[in-house]
Amino acid sequence: MSVLVNLALGLLFGLGLVLSGMSDPAKVLNFLDLAGSFDPSLAFVMGGAVLVAFLGYRLTLTRERPLLAPRFQLPTRRDIDARLIIGPALFGIGWGLGGFCPGPAFTALGLGEAGTLVFVPAMLAGMWAARALAERRG
Amino acid sequence: MTELSSTGFPLTDFTPVASFLGGALIGLSAVLMLLVEGRIAGISGIASRLLPPYRDDGFAGRLAFIAGLIAAPFLVGAVTGAPVVQTVSSNLLLMLAAGLLVGFGAVWGGGCTSGHGVCGLARLSPRSFIATGVFMTTGFLTVFLMRHVIGG
Numbered sequence: 001m002s003v004l005v006n007l008a009l010g011l012l013f014g015l016g017l018v019l020s021g022m023s024d025p026a027k028v029l030n031f032l033d034l035a036g037s038f039d040p041s042l043a044f045v046m047g048g049a050v051l052v053a054f055l056g057y058r059l060t061l062t063r064e065r066p067l068l069a070p071r072f073q074l075p076t077r078r079d080i081d082a083r084l085i086i087g088p089a090l091f092g093i094g095w096g097l098g099g100f101c102p103g104p105a106f107t108a109l110g111l112g113e114a115g116t117l118v119f120v121p122a123m124l125a126g127m128w129a130a131r132a133l134a135e136r137r138g
Numbered sequence: 139m140t141e142l143s144s145t146g147f148p149l150t151d152f153t154p155v156a157s158f159l160g161g162a163l164i165g166l167s168a169v170l171m172l173l174v175e176g177r178i179a180g181i182s183g184i185a186s187r188l189l190p191p192y193r194d195d196g197f198a199g200r201l202a203f204i205a206g207l208i209a210a211p212f213l214v215g216a217v218t219g220a221p222v223v224q225t226v227s228s229n230l231l232l233m234l235a236a237g238l239l240v241g242f243g244a245v246w247g248g249g250c251t252s253g254h255g256v257c258g259l260a261r262l263s264p265r266s267f268i269a270t271g272v273f274m275t276t277g278f279l280t281v282f283l284m285r286h287v288i289g290g
Binding site (some may be wrong): 002003004005006007008009010011012013014015016017018019020021022023024025026027029030032033034035036037039040041042044045046047048049050052053054056057059060061063065066067068069070071072073074075077078079080082083084085086087088089090091092093094095096097098099100101102103105106107108109111112113114115116118119120121122123124125126127128129130131133134135 | 234236256
């Protein structure tokens with residue numbers, strides 16, 4: 001059941017990425033190009049996503065528990081550490097270089113562009129390295 | 139041929155309605171993830187836990203979610219009858235560096251555009267506001283340097 005639900009949710013998320021245009025690195029890079037061929041569309045993607053999630057989360061969290069899990073698992077940390085600056089700073093540089101963040105990179109995978117086929121394994125390697133380094137540092 | 143800007147980069151159309159509706163679907167997926175599974179729909183969290191070490195029994199669900207992402211453009215293509223158009227850089231060294239930075243940075247900072255940028259902002263999490271502000275800023279600066287200082 002959970003597998004089918006996750007497949008459907010991944011598909012829905014991916015449809016949103018494709019319909020919104022966020023799956024196209026050219027559109028992402030133009031959003032980030034304030035001084036050049038600026039395309040503000042991605043602000044509307046974020047606006048639509050955050051608005052629906054904000055309202056939906058409020059409604060959902062009035063429940064005792066989720067439908068298929070014993071309890072809600074929400075992030076509880078509130079501290080601001082160096083990792084919260086360094087990680088997103090590096091992430092943004094990579095995002096600005098390639099125009100891909102993780103979701104769109106996966107929706108692009110099956111389309112088979114050479115740049116994507118290099119990006120996705122490199123991204124997974126970077127994720128693995130960050131987890132390994134975080135575990136070593138404790 | 140895609141139309142190019144004066145600096146030689148592909149122009150894209152401003153699509154406020156499609157982008158807002160697509161964003162709403164992303165938000166809906168995130169809400170349903172919380173409603174059904176009780177979890178945050180953070181793509182970097184889901185993808186990074188496809189790799190060892192494994193701490194729980196959520197592997198199959200995570201793989202299914204990623205499979206759904208990969209299948210999405212094919213469903214769109216089948217329904218609309220037109221293939222999904224995208225422009226990916228063919229500079230493979232650049233894409234290698236970009237992938238390493240995105241993957242490392244997303245996990246090191248505890249989330250990416252989805253986990254911090256959508257789910258975190260929707261939860262009004264101070265950490266996510268900071269993370270989103272930082273990656274937007276370095277994203278803007280990187281594109282400015284690459285396109286207007288260094289040049290294509």
